[in-house]
Amino acid sequence: MSEAQLAPATITEPIAGVLTKAAVKAPKSRPKMKDTWWRHVVGIIAIVVSLFPVVYIVSSSFSANNSLQSAQVIPSHLTLSHFGGLLHNNIAGNTGAKIDTPYTHWFLNSVLISLLTAVFTTILGALAAYAFSRFRFKGRRAGMMSLLLIQMFPQFVAVAAIYLIVLNLGGVFPQVGLDKLAAVVLIYLGGAMGVQAWLMKGFFDTIPTELDESARVDGATAAQIFWGVVLPLAAPVLAVVALISFVFTLNEFVIASTILQTTGHKTLPVGMQGLINGQYDKVWGPFAAGALLAAVPVAILFMFLQRWIVSGLTAGSVKG
Numbered sequence: 001m002s003e004a005q006l007a008p009a010t011i012t013e014p015i016a017g018v019l020t021k022a023a024v025k026a027p028k029s030r031p032k033m034k035d036t037w038w039r040h041v042v043g044i045i046a047i048v049v050s051l052f053p054v055v056y057i058v059s060s061s062f063s064a065n066n067s068l069q070s071a072q073v074i075p076s077h078l079t080l081s082h083f084g085g086l087l088h089n090n091i092a093g094n095t096g097a098k099i100d101t102p103y104t105h106w107f108l109n110s111v112l113i114s115l116l117t118a119v120f121t122t123i124l125g126a127l128a129a130y131a132f133s134r135f136r137f138k139g140r141r142a143g144m145m146s147l148l149l150i151q152m153f154p155q156f157v158a159v160a161a162i163y164l165i166v167l168n169l170g171g172v173f174p175q176v177g178l179d180k181l182a183a184v185v186l187i188y189l190g191g192a193m194g195v196q197a198w199l200m201k202g203f204f205d206t207i208p209t210e211l212d213e214s215a216r217v218d219g220a221t222a223a224q225i226f227w228g229v230v231l232p233l234a235a236p237v238l239a240v241v242a243l244i245s246f247v248f249t250l251n252e253f254v255i256a257s258t259i260l261q262t263t264g265h266k267t268l269p270v271g272m273q274g275l276i277n278g279q280y281d282k283v284w285g286p287f288a289a290g291a292l293l294a295a296v297p298v299a300i301l302f303m304f305l306q307r308w309i310v311s312g313l314t315a316g317s318v319k320g
Helices: 003-023 033-062 081-087 103-134 140-150 155-172 181-189 195-206 209-217 222-233 235-251 254-259 268-273 284-318
Strands: none
Touching: 033 081, 033 284, 081 103, 081 284, 103 140, 103 181, 103 195, 103 222, 103 235, 103 268, 103 284, 140 195, 155 181, 155 254, 181 254, 195 235, 209 222, 222 235, 235 268, 235 284, 254 268, 268 284
């Protein structure tokens, strides 16, 4: 056999061996338990601390005892009477007197106010964030700083002023006066362009302006670019803002307790506060059951928006 016939085999055999060794990578060794045990301990402690209030509320809502002093993690006597009493407005205090608790009205009022506030807050915040992100105008920086500084003042500072405004406004427009749900929604919308606008403005800045320019070349107006190009791409941050607004509104107490006065128009926090404000007539069982039911809308909304929230976090993690 000639040397020319032996040469290809002599050259290709080492290369094939190198490729085979390179293709076969040694599996990464998993960290040993003795090196990561403290992480498991910290994780378990964090889970226990986070779930303890939830477990206690669930236990109290199913316990036959109305007192928290003798409450147990696992109740000895299970009952559904607290839920039935709330839904049928049949709650009796420790003294035997009936407590007027139209829980279904409070629940519907809170969900309605929270949904309307979340939707309109997201829309108004998105409009403001788009203007601050895409347009350059005089007073732009001062306006953004003003929105941020206003949010630094606590709510109870403006309670008296808000009450007087609603009182006088109700004389002209009764639909937005005292004890009206629309008045509460309008007050909540007054703080819509705060942190939410800053959050959405930062997300809008990550959307390439070349998309706006391409749509503008095709003849699209600023409104068409906002609704048809930018807003669909900003769905993750819109979902986050809507969820935050919904949860905040559902838990808000100061403004709602000031504006809403009659029992049937109260929200969940204001109405349920009456179950535990008596000095010797606190019914913690129905209160815990009501708190457990109040968490259902938040869980449903989070499950509905989870896809957009997760996709937004994933997209942000690989955006370069």
